[in-house]
Amino acid sequence: MEYISDFTIHRLSKYLRTLSYMEENGIKTVSSLMLGQHNGVTAAQVRKDLSCFGAFGRRGLGYNVSDLKKNVNRIMGLNRTWKVAICGVGNIGRALLDYDQFRTQGFQIMIAFDNDPAKIGKTIHGVAIRSEVNLERDVRDENIDIAVIAVPVSAAQLIVDRLIVGGVKGILNFAPINIQVPKNIFIRNENMAIEIEALSFALTNPNLVHNS
Amino acid sequence: MEYISDFTIHRLSKYLRTLSYMEENGIKTVSSLMLGQHNGVTAAQVRKDLSCFGAFGRRGLGYNVSDLKKNVNRIMGLNRTWKVAICGVGNIGRALLDYDQFRTQGFQIMIAFDNDPAKIGKTIHGVAIRSEVNLERDVRDENIDIAVIAVPVSAAQLIVDRLIVGGVKGILNFAPINIQVPKNIFIRNENMAIEIEALSFALTNPNLVHNS
DNA sequence: AATTGTGAACCTCTTCACAGCT
DNA sequence: AGCTGTGAAGAGGTTCACAATT
Numbered sequence: 001m002e003y004i005s006d007f008t009i010h011r012l013s014k015y016l017r018t019l020s021y022m023e024e025n026g027i028k029t030v031s032s033l034m035l036g037q038h039n040g041v042t043a044a045q046v047r048k049d050l051s052c053f054g055a056f057g058r059r060g061l062g063y064n065v066s067d068l069k070k071n072v073n074r075i076m077g078l079n080r081t082w083k084v085a086i087c088g089v090g091n092i093g094r095a096l097l098d099y100d101q102f103r104t105q106g107f108q109i110m111i112a113f114d115n116d117p118a119k120i121g122k123t124i125h126g127v128a129i130r131s132e133v134n135l136e137r138d139v140r141d142e143n144i145d146i147a148v149i150a151v152p153v154s155a156a157q158l159i160v161d162r163l164i165v166g167g168v169k170g171i172l173n174f175a176p177i178n179i180q181v182p183k184n185i186f187i188r189n190e191n192m193a194i195e196i197e198a199l200s201f202a203l204t205n206p207n208l209v210h211n212s
Numbered sequence: 213m214e215y216i217s218d219f220t221i222h223r224l225s226k227y228l229r230t231l232s233y234m235e236e237n238g239i240k241t242v243s244s245l246m247l248g249q250h251n252g253v254t255a256a257q258v259r260k261d262l263s264c265f266g267a268f269g270r271r272g273l274g275y276n277v278s279d280l281k282k283n284v285n286r287i288m289g290l291n292r293t294w295k296v297a298i299c300g301v302g303n304i305g306r307a308l309l310d311y312d313q314f315r316t317q318g319f320q321i322m323i324a325f326d327n328d329p330a331k332i333g334k335t336i337h338g339v340a341i342r343s344e345v346n347l348e349r350d351v352r353d354e355n356i357d358i359a360v361i362a363v364p365v366s367a368a369q370l371i372v373d374r375l376i377v378g379g380v381k382g383i384l385n386f387a388p389i390n391i392q393v394p395k396n397i398f399i400r401n402e403n404m405a406i407e408i409e410a411l412s413f414a415l416t417n418p419n420l421v422h423n424s
Numbered sequence: 425a426a427t428t429g430t431g432a433a434c435c436t437c438t439t440c441a442c443a444g445c446t
Numbered sequence: 447a448g449c450t451g452t453g454a455a456g457a458g459g460t461t462c463a464c465a466a467t468t
Binding site: 001002003004006009010012013014016017038039040075076077078082084090091092094095096098099101102105107145146148169170171172176178183184186188189190191192193194195196197198199200201202203204205206207208209210211 | 213214221288289314390
Protein backbone atom coordinates (compact mmCIF):
# COMPACT_ATOMS: atom_id res chain seq x y z
CA MET A 1 0.00 0.00 0.00
CA GLU A 2 1.21 3.49 -0.88
CA TYR A 3 1.96 6.06 1.81
CA ILE A 4 0.14 9.39 1.66
CA SER A 5 2.46 12.40 1.72
CA ASP A 6 2.19 15.23 4.23
CA PHE A 7 1.63 17.53 1.29
CA THR A 8 -1.49 15.67 0.26
CA ILE A 9 -2.79 15.54 3.84
CA HIS A 10 -2.32 19.27 4.29
CA ARG A 11 -4.08 20.00 1.01
CA LEU A 12 -7.01 17.77 1.95
CA SER A 13 -7.50 19.96 5.04
CA LYS A 14 -7.61 22.99 2.80
CA TYR A 15 -10.00 21.42 0.31
CA LEU A 16 -12.26 20.60 3.23
CA ARG A 17 -12.43 24.24 4.23
CA THR A 18 -13.33 25.25 0.68
CA LEU A 19 -15.97 22.52 0.48
CA SER A 20 -17.54 23.66 3.76
CA TYR A 21 -17.64 27.21 2.47
CA MET A 22 -19.23 26.10 -0.80
CA GLU A 23 -21.79 23.93 0.95
CA GLU A 24 -22.78 26.81 3.23
CA ASN A 25 -23.20 29.01 0.18
CA GLY A 26 -25.39 26.58 -1.71
CA ILE A 27 -22.82 25.59 -4.33
CA LYS A 28 -23.72 22.03 -5.36
CA THR A 29 -20.98 21.07 -7.76
CA VAL A 30 -17.27 21.84 -8.04
CA SER A 31 -14.57 21.00 -10.58
CA SER A 32 -11.00 20.12 -9.71
CA LEU A 33 -10.00 23.37 -11.40
CA MET A 34 -12.20 25.46 -9.12
CA LEU A 35 -11.19 23.60 -5.98
CA GLY A 36 -7.59 24.14 -7.00
CA GLN A 37 -8.00 27.86 -7.67
CA HIS A 38 -9.42 28.35 -4.19
CA ASN A 39 -6.30 26.79 -2.73
CA GLY A 40 -3.54 27.88 -5.06
CA VAL A 41 -2.92 24.48 -6.64
CA THR A 42 -3.46 22.97 -10.11
CA ALA A 43 -6.50 20.93 -11.11
CA ALA A 44 -4.28 17.91 -11.70
CA GLN A 45 -2.96 18.18 -8.16
CA VAL A 46 -6.47 18.14 -6.74
CA ARG A 47 -7.40 15.09 -8.77
CA LYS A 48 -4.18 13.26 -7.84
CA ASP A 49 -4.74 14.00 -4.15
CA LEU A 50 -8.29 12.70 -4.21
CA SER A 51 -7.42 9.69 -6.35
CA CYS A 52 -5.31 8.34 -3.48
CA PHE A 53 -8.55 7.47 -1.72
CA GLY A 54 -10.97 6.59 -4.51
CA ALA A 55 -12.94 8.09 -7.38
CA PHE A 56 -15.32 10.68 -6.00
CA GLY A 57 -16.11 12.67 -9.12
CA ARG A 58 -18.10 12.17 -12.29
CA ARG A 59 -16.35 12.63 -15.61
CA GLY A 60 -17.73 15.57 -17.48
CA LEU A 61 -19.54 16.87 -14.41
CA GLY A 62 -17.09 17.37 -11.55
CA TYR A 63 -17.63 16.62 -7.86
CA ASN A 64 -20.76 16.87 -5.75
CA VAL A 65 -19.83 19.32 -3.01
CA SER A 66 -21.50 17.78 0.04
CA ASP A 67 -20.67 14.30 -1.11
CA LEU A 68 -16.99 15.09 -1.48
CA LYS A 69 -17.00 17.00 1.79
CA LYS A 70 -18.39 13.97 3.61
CA ASN A 71 -15.78 11.73 2.04
CA VAL A 72 -12.82 13.98 2.80
CA ASN A 73 -14.11 14.49 6.32
CA ARG A 74 -14.18 10.75 6.79
CA ILE A 75 -10.75 10.26 5.21
CA MET A 76 -9.30 12.86 7.57
CA GLY A 77 -10.89 11.19 10.58
CA LEU A 78 -12.93 14.28 11.33
CA ASN A 79 -16.28 12.47 11.40
CA ARG A 80 -15.80 11.73 15.10
CA THR A 81 -14.60 13.49 18.23
CA TRP A 82 -11.05 13.44 19.57
CA LYS A 83 -10.30 13.96 23.24
CA VAL A 84 -7.53 16.49 23.70
CA ALA A 85 -5.37 17.57 26.63
CA ILE A 86 -3.54 20.91 26.62
CA CYS A 87 -0.20 20.90 28.44
CA GLY A 88 0.87 24.39 29.39
CA VAL A 89 -1.57 27.25 29.67
CA GLY A 90 0.67 30.07 28.49
CA ASN A 91 -0.29 32.25 25.54
CA ILE A 92 -0.42 29.41 23.05
CA GLY A 93 -2.31 27.08 25.36
CA ARG A 94 -4.83 29.81 26.13
CA ALA A 95 -5.27 30.61 22.45
CA LEU A 96 -6.04 26.96 21.73
CA LEU A 97 -8.51 26.73 24.61
CA ASP A 98 -10.17 29.73 23.05
CA TYR A 99 -9.98 28.49 19.46
CA ASP A 100 -13.46 27.76 18.15
CA GLN A 101 -12.26 25.92 15.07
CA PHE A 102 -10.88 23.18 17.32
CA ARG A 103 -14.22 22.55 18.99
CA THR A 104 -16.27 22.69 15.80
CA GLN A 105 -13.92 20.18 14.15
CA GLY A 106 -14.52 17.66 16.91
CA PHE A 107 -11.43 18.27 19.03
CA GLN A 108 -12.78 18.32 22.59
CA ILE A 109 -10.43 19.79 25.13
CA MET A 110 -10.96 17.68 28.24
CA ILE A 111 -7.99 18.69 30.40
CA ALA A 112 -5.53 21.54 30.73
CA PHE A 113 -2.33 21.12 32.72
CA ASP A 114 -0.05 23.79 34.15
CA ASN A 115 2.44 23.82 37.00
CA ASP A 116 1.84 27.45 37.99
CA PRO A 117 -0.01 27.43 41.35
CA ALA A 118 -1.61 30.74 40.40
CA LYS A 119 -3.32 29.08 37.44
CA ILE A 120 -4.23 25.71 38.94
CA GLY A 121 -7.90 25.52 39.85
CA LYS A 122 -8.93 28.31 37.51
CA THR A 123 -11.20 27.58 34.58
CA ILE A 124 -10.70 28.74 30.99
CA HIS A 125 -13.54 28.23 28.56
CA GLY A 126 -15.06 25.58 30.80
CA VAL A 127 -11.82 23.63 31.20
CA ALA A 128 -10.36 23.47 34.72
CA ILE A 129 -6.60 23.88 34.89
CA ARG A 130 -4.95 21.21 36.99
CA SER A 131 -1.53 20.35 38.28
CA GLU A 132 0.46 17.80 36.32
CA VAL A 133 1.09 15.74 39.46
CA ASN A 134 -1.26 12.97 38.37
CA LEU A 135 -0.89 13.55 34.65
CA GLU A 136 -0.53 9.90 33.66
CA ARG A 137 -3.63 8.84 35.60
CA ASP A 138 -5.70 11.87 34.57
CA VAL A 139 -4.91 11.31 30.92
CA ARG A 140 -5.81 7.65 31.16
CA ASP A 141 -9.04 8.31 33.10
CA GLU A 142 -10.22 10.82 30.51
CA ASN A 143 -9.21 8.60 27.58
CA ILE A 144 -7.20 11.37 25.98
CA ASP A 145 -6.33 10.74 22.31
CA ILE A 146 -4.21 13.79 21.52
CA ALA A 147 -2.07 16.03 23.70
CA VAL A 148 -0.89 19.52 22.80
CA ILE A 149 2.58 20.44 24.07
CA ALA A 150 2.67 24.13 24.90
CA VAL A 151 5.22 23.97 27.71
CA PRO A 152 8.79 25.33 27.67
CA VAL A 153 11.41 23.42 25.70
CA SER A 154 13.08 22.22 28.90
CA ALA A 155 9.92 20.40 30.05
CA ALA A 156 8.63 19.12 26.71
CA GLN A 157 10.29 15.69 26.37
CA LEU A 158 9.46 14.65 29.94
CA ILE A 159 5.83 15.66 29.62
CA VAL A 160 5.56 13.75 26.34
CA ASP A 161 7.05 10.62 27.95
CA ARG A 162 4.49 10.85 30.75
CA LEU A 163 1.60 11.45 28.35
CA ILE A 164 2.55 8.32 26.45
CA VAL A 165 2.53 6.35 29.70
CA GLY A 166 -1.00 7.68 30.15
CA GLY A 167 -2.01 6.25 26.77
CA VAL A 168 -1.90 9.30 24.51
CA LYS A 169 -1.44 8.30 20.86
CA GLY A 170 -0.93 11.66 19.14
CA ILE A 171 1.17 14.69 20.06
CA LEU A 172 0.86 18.19 18.65
CA ASN A 173 4.12 19.85 19.66
CA PHE A 174 4.52 23.63 19.84
CA ALA A 175 7.86 23.48 21.66
CA PRO A 176 10.70 24.28 19.25
CA ILE A 177 12.59 21.06 19.88
CA ASN A 178 12.83 17.65 18.22
CA ILE A 179 10.93 15.29 20.53
CA GLN A 180 11.54 11.53 20.53
CA VAL A 181 8.53 9.22 20.55
CA PRO A 182 8.07 5.46 20.07
CA LYS A 183 7.12 4.26 16.60
CA ASN A 184 3.45 3.70 17.44
CA ILE A 185 2.97 7.33 18.56
CA PHE A 186 2.31 10.13 16.06
CA ILE A 187 3.82 13.54 16.54
CA ARG A 188 3.39 16.72 14.51
CA ASN A 189 5.34 19.88 15.11
CA GLU A 190 3.97 23.39 14.89
CA ASN A 191 6.32 26.32 15.22
CA MET A 192 4.75 29.75 15.36
CA ALA A 193 8.07 31.51 14.78
CA ILE A 194 9.05 29.72 11.61
CA GLU A 195 6.78 31.44 9.12
CA ILE A 196 7.55 34.97 10.27
CA GLU A 197 11.23 34.09 10.04
CA ALA A 198 10.59 32.87 6.50
CA LEU A 199 9.07 36.30 5.80
CA SER A 200 12.16 37.93 7.26
CA PHE A 201 14.24 35.82 4.87
CA ALA A 202 12.08 36.68 1.87
CA LEU A 203 12.14 40.41 2.58
CA THR A 204 15.91 40.28 3.09
CA ASN A 205 16.60 38.13 0.00
CA PRO A 206 13.77 38.92 -2.42
CA ASN A 207 15.75 37.57 -5.37
CA LEU A 208 16.30 34.19 -3.72
CA VAL A 209 12.64 33.20 -3.24
CA HIS A 210 9.94 32.11 -5.62
CA ASN A 211 7.07 34.53 -5.54
CA SER A 212 3.43 33.45 -5.71
CA MET B 213 20.96 32.58 -9.39
CA GLU B 214 19.35 29.57 -7.73
CA TYR B 215 16.19 29.94 -5.68
CA ILE B 216 16.25 28.76 -2.08
CA SER B 217 13.49 26.29 -1.25
CA ASP B 218 11.02 26.77 1.58
CA PHE B 219 12.34 23.53 3.03
CA THR B 220 15.81 24.97 3.35
CA ILE B 221 14.53 28.23 4.81
CA HIS B 222 12.49 26.39 7.44
CA ARG B 223 15.44 24.23 8.37
CA LEU B 224 17.72 27.26 8.72
CA SER B 225 15.29 28.61 11.34
CA LYS B 226 15.61 25.35 13.22
CA TYR B 227 19.39 25.23 12.99
CA LEU B 228 19.42 28.75 14.38
CA ARG B 229 17.52 27.64 17.46
CA THR B 230 19.95 24.77 18.04
CA LEU B 231 22.91 27.09 17.56
CA SER B 232 21.51 29.56 20.11
CA TYR B 233 21.00 26.75 22.57
CA MET B 234 24.55 25.49 22.02
CA GLU B 235 26.04 28.96 22.34
CA GLU B 236 24.18 29.52 25.62
CA ASN B 237 25.52 26.22 26.89
CA GLY B 238 29.12 26.95 26.02
CA ILE B 239 29.38 24.52 23.11
CA LYS B 240 32.01 26.00 20.79
CA THR B 241 32.01 23.63 17.84
CA VAL B 242 29.37 21.57 16.04
CA SER B 243 29.44 19.06 13.21
CA SER B 244 26.79 18.79 10.51
CA LEU B 245 25.91 15.39 11.99
CA MET B 246 25.16 16.85 15.43
CA LEU B 247 23.26 19.81 14.05
CA GLY B 248 21.23 17.36 12.00
CA GLN B 249 20.50 15.04 14.91
CA HIS B 250 19.09 17.95 16.90
CA ASN B 251 16.68 18.66 14.09
CA GLY B 252 15.80 15.26 12.70
CA VAL B 253 17.69 15.62 9.42
CA THR B 254 20.81 14.05 7.91
CA ALA B 255 24.28 15.55 8.05
CA ALA B 256 24.31 15.82 4.27
CA GLN B 257 21.10 17.84 4.40
CA VAL B 258 22.61 20.32 6.84
CA ARG B 259 25.69 20.76 4.69
CA LYS B 260 23.64 21.18 1.50
CA ASP B 261 21.43 23.79 3.18
CA LEU B 262 24.38 25.81 4.40
CA SER B 263 26.27 25.45 1.13
CA CYS B 264 23.58 27.52 -0.60
CA PHE B 265 25.03 30.55 1.15
CA GLY B 266 28.73 29.84 1.41
CA ALA B 267 31.29 27.66 3.14
CA PHE B 268 31.07 28.25 6.88
CA GLY B 269 32.79 25.14 8.21
CA ARG B 270 36.32 23.80 8.39
CA ARG B 271 37.00 20.36 6.99
CA GLY B 272 37.91 17.90 9.67
CA LEU B 273 36.77 20.27 12.43
CA GLY B 274 33.14 21.22 11.85
CA TYR B 275 31.53 24.61 12.38
CA ASN B 276 32.23 27.28 14.97
CA VAL B 277 28.93 27.68 16.80
CA SER B 278 28.77 31.44 17.33
CA ASP B 279 30.26 32.11 13.95
CA LEU B 280 27.68 29.97 12.19
CA LYS B 281 24.90 31.43 14.31
CA LYS B 282 25.90 34.95 13.29
CA ASN B 283 25.97 33.93 9.64
CA VAL B 284 22.60 32.16 9.66
CA ASN B 285 21.09 35.05 11.61
CA ARG B 286 22.30 37.43 8.94
CA ILE B 287 21.12 35.17 6.10
CA MET B 288 17.66 34.99 7.67
CA GLY B 289 17.50 38.78 8.04
CA LEU B 290 17.26 38.47 11.80
CA ASN B 291 20.18 40.78 12.53
CA ARG B 292 17.83 43.76 12.47
CA THR B 293 14.39 44.73 13.75
CA TRP B 294 11.17 44.37 11.80
CA LYS B 295 8.16 46.58 12.51
CA VAL B 296 5.03 44.51 12.80
CA ALA B 297 1.30 45.29 12.92
CA ILE B 298 -1.21 42.81 14.29
CA CYS B 299 -4.62 42.89 12.60
CA GLY B 300 -7.29 41.32 14.77
CA VAL B 301 -6.89 40.95 18.52
CA GLY B 302 -8.75 37.66 18.97
CA ASN B 303 -7.12 34.67 20.58
CA ILE B 304 -4.37 34.38 17.96
CA GLY B 305 -3.64 38.09 17.89
CA ARG B 306 -3.44 38.16 21.67
CA ALA B 307 -1.16 35.13 21.76
CA LEU B 308 1.21 36.86 19.33
CA LEU B 309 1.20 40.09 21.33
CA ASP B 310 2.16 37.94 24.28
CA TYR B 311 4.74 35.84 22.44
CA ASP B 312 8.21 36.59 23.76
CA GLN B 313 10.01 34.82 20.97
CA PHE B 314 8.72 37.44 18.56
CA ARG B 315 10.22 40.31 20.50
CA THR B 316 13.53 38.62 21.17
CA GLN B 317 13.92 37.82 17.47
CA GLY B 318 13.57 41.48 16.56
CA PHE B 319 9.91 41.56 15.55
CA GLN B 320 8.60 44.72 17.20
CA ILE B 321 4.85 44.94 17.40
CA MET B 322 4.09 48.61 16.81
CA ILE B 323 0.31 48.55 16.21
CA ALA B 324 -2.66 46.31 16.91
CA PHE B 325 -5.92 46.82 15.03
CA ASP B 326 -9.38 45.59 15.94
CA ASN B 327 -12.85 46.77 15.03
CA ASP B 328 -14.47 45.81 18.35
CA PRO B 329 -15.28 49.06 20.21
CA ALA B 330 -14.88 47.18 23.50
CA LYS B 331 -11.21 46.49 22.68
CA ILE B 332 -10.25 49.79 21.04
CA GLY B 333 -8.23 52.00 23.37
CA LYS B 334 -7.13 49.15 25.59
CA THR B 335 -3.50 48.19 25.81
CA ILE B 336 -2.04 44.68 25.61
CA HIS B 337 1.60 44.22 26.46
CA GLY B 338 2.25 47.89 25.89
CA VAL B 339 0.54 48.01 22.49
CA ALA B 340 -2.57 50.17 22.22
CA ILE B 341 -5.40 48.63 20.23
CA ARG B 342 -6.82 50.99 17.66
CA SER B 343 -9.63 51.09 15.16
CA GLU B 344 -8.79 50.22 11.58
CA VAL B 345 -10.37 53.46 10.31
CA ASN B 346 -7.02 55.02 9.44
CA LEU B 347 -5.20 51.76 8.86
CA GLU B 348 -3.42 52.85 5.67
CA ARG B 349 -2.13 56.06 7.23
CA ASP B 350 -1.22 54.46 10.57
CA VAL B 351 0.73 51.71 8.86
CA ARG B 352 2.60 54.21 6.72
CA ASP B 353 3.34 56.54 9.64
CA GLU B 354 4.81 53.71 11.70
CA ASN B 355 6.80 52.30 8.76
CA ILE B 356 5.35 48.84 9.25
CA ASP B 357 7.26 46.09 7.42
CA ILE B 358 5.15 43.03 8.24
CA ALA B 359 1.46 42.64 9.07
CA VAL B 360 -0.12 39.65 10.77
CA ILE B 361 -3.62 38.79 9.58
CA ALA B 362 -5.61 37.39 12.49
CA VAL B 363 -9.03 38.63 11.38
CA PRO B 364 -11.98 36.48 10.18
CA VAL B 365 -11.81 35.03 6.68
CA SER B 366 -14.48 37.44 5.45
CA ALA B 367 -12.34 40.48 6.29
CA ALA B 368 -8.90 39.15 5.41
CA GLN B 369 -8.51 40.07 1.71
CA LEU B 370 -9.76 43.66 2.21
CA ILE B 371 -7.46 44.26 5.19
CA VAL B 372 -4.50 42.92 3.18
CA ASP B 373 -5.32 45.24 0.26
CA ARG B 374 -5.40 48.20 2.64
CA LEU B 375 -2.16 47.17 4.36
CA ILE B 376 -0.43 47.08 1.00
CA VAL B 377 -1.68 50.58 0.23
CA GLY B 378 -0.05 51.56 3.53
CA GLY B 379 3.28 50.17 2.34
CA VAL B 380 3.43 46.80 4.07
CA LYS B 381 5.78 44.41 2.23
CA GLY B 382 5.20 41.12 4.08
CA ILE B 383 2.03 39.38 5.26
CA LEU B 384 1.78 36.57 7.78
CA ASN B 385 -1.71 35.18 7.22
CA PHE B 386 -3.54 33.15 9.85
CA ALA B 387 -6.90 33.31 8.05
CA PRO B 388 -7.65 29.97 6.36
CA ILE B 389 -8.10 31.45 2.89
CA ASN B 390 -5.90 31.94 -0.18
CA ILE B 391 -5.16 35.66 -0.25
CA GLN B 392 -4.13 37.45 -3.47
CA VAL B 393 -1.20 39.84 -3.34
CA PRO B 394 0.86 41.67 -5.98
CA LYS B 395 4.13 40.07 -7.04
CA ASN B 396 6.31 42.40 -5.01
CA ILE B 397 4.56 41.49 -1.73
CA PHE B 398 5.50 38.38 0.23
CA ILE B 399 2.86 36.33 1.98
CA ARG B 400 3.20 33.27 4.19
CA ASN B 401 0.29 31.27 5.49
CA GLU B 402 0.00 29.76 8.94
CA ASN B 403 -2.93 27.52 9.74
CA MET B 404 -3.26 26.39 13.33
CA ALA B 405 -5.85 23.75 12.46
CA ILE B 406 -3.84 21.95 9.80
CA GLU B 407 -1.40 20.03 11.99
CA ILE B 408 -4.00 18.73 14.41
CA GLU B 409 -6.04 17.59 11.41
CA ALA B 410 -2.95 15.82 10.12
CA LEU B 411 -2.80 14.06 13.49
CA SER B 412 -6.43 13.09 13.10
CA PHE B 413 -5.56 11.61 9.71
CA ALA B 414 -2.55 9.73 11.07
CA LEU B 415 -4.47 8.26 13.98
CA THR B 416 -7.29 7.25 11.65
CA ASN B 417 -5.02 5.81 8.94
CA PRO B 418 -1.89 4.65 10.78
CA ASN B 419 -0.91 2.39 7.89
CA LEU B 420 -0.99 5.23 5.36
CA VAL B 421 1.56 7.52 6.99
CA HIS B 422 5.32 7.36 7.34
CA ASN B 423 6.30 7.26 10.95
CA SER B 424 9.28 9.14 12.36
C1' DA C 425 41.12 10.41 11.72
C1' DA C 426 37.54 13.51 11.21
C1' DT C 427 34.58 16.33 8.77
C1' DT C 428 33.29 19.60 5.05
C1' DG C 429 31.58 20.79 0.33
C1' DT C 430 29.57 19.01 -3.74
C1' DG C 431 28.43 16.49 -8.21
C1' DA C 432 25.80 12.47 -9.27
C1' DA C 433 22.33 9.16 -8.17
C1' DC C 434 18.18 8.53 -6.20
C1' DC C 435 13.70 9.34 -4.74
C1' DT C 436 9.43 11.96 -4.22
C1' DC C 437 6.11 15.24 -5.69
C1' DT C 438 3.93 17.86 -9.48
C1' DT C 439 2.42 18.53 -14.01
C1' DC C 440 1.25 16.86 -18.52
C1' DA C 441 -1.53 14.72 -21.63
C1' DC C 442 -4.94 11.81 -22.97
C1' DA C 443 -8.19 7.85 -22.67
C1' DG C 444 -12.62 7.23 -20.76
C1' DC C 445 -17.09 8.78 -18.90
C1' DT C 446 -21.27 11.78 -18.76
C1' DA D 447 -18.04 19.42 -25.13
C1' DG D 448 -16.58 19.07 -20.47
C1' DC D 449 -14.29 16.98 -16.84
C1' DT D 450 -12.31 13.05 -14.23
C1' DG D 451 -8.74 9.51 -13.32
C1' DT D 452 -4.14 8.10 -14.22
C1' DG D 453 0.36 6.51 -16.37
C1' DA D 454 4.35 8.86 -17.95
C1' DA D 455 7.34 12.75 -18.04
C1' DG D 456 9.33 16.45 -15.68
C1' DA D 457 10.90 19.14 -11.74
C1' DG D 458 12.67 19.46 -7.39
C1' DG D 459 14.50 17.76 -2.95
C1' DT D 460 17.41 14.35 -0.47
C1' DT D 461 21.01 11.17 0.10
C1' DC D 462 25.28 9.09 -1.37
C1' DA D 463 29.96 8.94 -1.83
C1' DC D 464 34.23 10.84 -2.24
C1' DA D 465 37.84 14.38 -3.06
C1' DA D 466 39.57 18.12 -0.36
C1' DT D 467 41.08 19.93 3.92
C1' DT D 468 42.54 20.28 8.80
